Amino acid sequence: MRIKNWDVFAFITGYHLLLIALLPWVASMLTWGAALWLLVTFIIGGISITAGYHRLYSHKAYSAHPIYEWGVLLGSTLAFQWSALTWSHDHRIHHNHVDTDKDPYSIKKGFWYAHVFWLFDYQREFQPKLVADLLKNPRVVFQDKYYLPLAILVNLAIFGIGCLFMHPLASLYFGVILRIAAIHHCTWFINSLAHTIGSKTYARELSAVDNALLAFVTFGEGYHNYHHAFAADYRNGVRWYHFDPTKWLIWTASKVGGTRSLKSIHTIKVQKALVQKDKRLLLDHLKHEADEMATELKVRLEELATRFEETSLALMAKAREFKEASKERRKVLRREMRRLREEVRRHWNEWVELTHMAAKQYHLAH
Numbered sequence: 001m002r003i004k005n006w007d008v009f010a011f012i013t014g015y016h017l018l019l020i021a022l023l024p025w026v027a028s029m030l031t032w033g034a035a036l037w038l039l040v041t042f043i044i045g046g047i048s049i050t051a052g053y054h055r056l057y058s059h060k061a062y063s064a065h066p067i068y069e070w071g072v073l074l075g076s077t078l079a080f081q082w083s084a085l086t087w088s089h090d091h092r093i094h095h096n097h098v099d100t101d102k103d104p105y106s107i108k109k110g111f112w113y114a115h116v117f118w119l120f121d122y123q124r125e126f127q128p129k130l131v132a133d134l135l136k137n138p139r140v141v142f143q144d145k146y147y148l149p150l151a152i153l154v155n156l157a158i159f160g161i162g163c164l165f166m167h168p169l170a171s172l173y174f175g176v177i178l179r180i181a182a183i184h185h186c187t188w189f190i191n192s193l194a195h196t197i198g199s200k201t202y203a204r205e206l207s208a209v210d211n212a213l214l215a216f217v218t219f220g221e222g223y224h225n226y227h228h229a230f231a232a233d234y235r236n237g238v239r240w241y242h243f244d245p246t247k248w249l250i251w252t253a254s255k256v257g258g259t260r261s262l263k264s265i266h267t268i269k270v271q272k273a274l275v276q277k278d279k280r281l282l283l284d285h286l287k288h289e290a291d292e293m294a295t296e297l298k299v300r301l302e303e304l305a306t307r308f309e310e311t312s313l314a315l316m317a318k319a320r321e322f323k324e325a326s327k328e329r330r331k332v333l334r335r336e337m338r339r340l341r342e343e344v345r346r347h348w349n350e351w352v353e354l355t356h357m358a359a360k361q362y363h364l365a366h
């Protein structure tokens with residue numbers, strides 16, 4: 001890698017060095033107030049990136065009220081990650097060309113390249129077509145045009161507020177520099193760690209993984225395999241117990257008019273898509289295997305996939321009928337749907353077990 005973006009290189013290495021150099025002076029200044037200020041600014045900056053830059057602007061997973069948009073457009077300047085327009089532009093390329101040379105932060109170029117080094121040599125060829133929708137949004141265009149003055153102003157304000165209840169050096173260190181570093185590394189982990197360590201349930205062909213631990217420091221973005229498979233979903237952690245504060249924020253805001261048109265993919269639809277995809281992938285991999293086990297496996301895969309498809313279609317048909325049905329008929333339908341739902345769940349579990357076994361047996365990416 002050759003450094004081409006010297007300004008970015010100087011900024012990032014500069015603040016890291018400053019963090020180390022100032023440590024002897026600020027170590028004794030870490031009060032509860034300073035720690036809380038660091039946490040609050042970390043949350044505002046971080047969640048503005050995940051809810052705003054990522055799920056709203058890059059993926060259009062929901063729509064938002066202009067006031068909400070201004071909130072995330074200003075809040076995200078705490079993160080120093082360029083404008084929403086630039087960020088979304090690069091991120092859409094990441095999704096369209098993941099794991100190839102065109103991916104700006106491709107994990108194929110190494111962990112540290114995907115984490116931070118890409119920022120030092122990336123030469124952006126801006127494609128207006130890729131972000132045509134965002135170019136029509138006056139708020140996004142304004143934030144892009146005045147990004148640097150806005151970022152300086154907002155960060156100065158944070159520094160100033162911090163000075164009211166702590167030493168100016170502590171306010172600079174904990175409220176500004178350390179917070180920028182913390183948000184940077186947590187966002188970067190999505191491109192590095194969330195493409196390296198974790199499980200692949202939804203898109204086995206991609207490097208993206210689900211990593212619950214990472215979700216804790218990234219406001220729910222650790223469920224990256226699901227996200228790459230179903231990027232239009234406003235949720236990244238789809239189960240109720242998944243730690244996804246970004247999803248909770250978007251959902252809560254929808255109750256008070258801040259957000260609307262939240263897109264989510266129905267669980268059975270997700271599973272149906274997965275069964276089709278897994279089947280194709282495994283059968284393709286097994287086509288040259290002629291031993292008895294492979295032959296039996298192929299038959300079982302076909303059988304189970306068909307059974308899953310049939311039961312899930314039957315369940316969806318019943319659900320449609322339910323909407324139009326009379327009170328009496330609904331009682332019967334409810335019973336039938338419960339039975340079908342159990343059957344779908346059983347087939348799904350069998351499918352997961354079978355495909356895991358097959359992937360292990362035939363050394364598939366897993």
Ligand SMILES: [Zn+2]
Pocket residue numbers: 054058059091095227231
């Ligand atoms: Zn994404």
Ligand SMILES: [Zn+2]
Pocket residue numbers: 094190191195208224228
């Ligand atoms: Zn990714």
